[in-house]
Amino acid sequence: MKFMVVENFFNNFSQIQDEFKKIERFDYEEHPDIKPKLKDKAFLKYKWPGQRSLDLKSTNKFLTALFLKEYEEKFRDFFDEKLGFAIYTHLRLKDTNKEDFLHKDSPDSTYSLLVYLSETNLFSGTKLYDDLDNEVADIKFVQNRAIIFDSRYTHAAINNHGDNEDNGRLTLNVFWKKG
Numbered sequence: 001m002k003f004m005v006v007e008n009f010f011n012n013f014s015q016i017q018d019e020f021k022k023i024e025r026f027d028y029e030e031h032p033d034i035k036p037k038l039k040d041k042a043f044l045k046y047k048w049p050g051q052r053s054l055d056l057k058s059t060n061k062f063l064t065a066l067f068l069k070e071y072e073e074k075f076r077d078f079f080d081e082k083l084g085f086a087i088y089t090h091l092r093l094k095d096t097n098k099e100d101f102l103h104k105d106s107p108d109s110t111y112s113l114l115v116y117l118s119e120t121n122l123f124s125g126t127k128l129y130d131d132l133d134n135e136v137a138d139i140k141f142v143q144n145r146a147i148i149f150d151s152r153y154t155h156a157a158i159n160n161h162g163d164n165e166d167n168g169r170l171t172l173n174v175f176w177k178k179g
Helices: 013-021 041-046 061-075 094-099
Strands: 003-006 025-027 051-053 083-092 111-116 121-129 135-141 146-150 154-158 169-178
Touching: 003 061, 013 061, 013 169, 025 083, 061 146, 061 169
Parallel strands: none
Antiparallel strands: 003 146, 025 051, 051 083, 083 169, 111 146, 111 169, 121 135, 121 154
């Protein structure tokens, strides 16, 4: 299983952490990229809990550029192929725990990357599983920690928390894909 964890992903996190909270997010059914596709019943199997932003590449060029700078510094040797990516903020609150499930990211993705943006919560995090759904890694939710892994690995968010963007499970989600 190929994955990597990096502490202190953003060098200047204390100066930018509130910027992530200001980004508009949408429920799955109301997300502008998803809403037109809801007529396709097969598309509903990828439903994610909580709220997700639009792709930051089109809505927040500063945070996208900063992410790429930090990514190049911390993960440059993780894979050597040229990949495109989509980048979002994602908020999950404790009332979405029942909606979470073991899953693999979209078949279009090659690698997934998470940066934990909200306050550290050691009861929360991400678990990775092998093909038989045996747990192989339990990564705790530590603020400004990043994890990258093969998108084909089964995984799940563990213990979403809080009741708003100030105390909930806020992450930066990046999906790398070929082409």
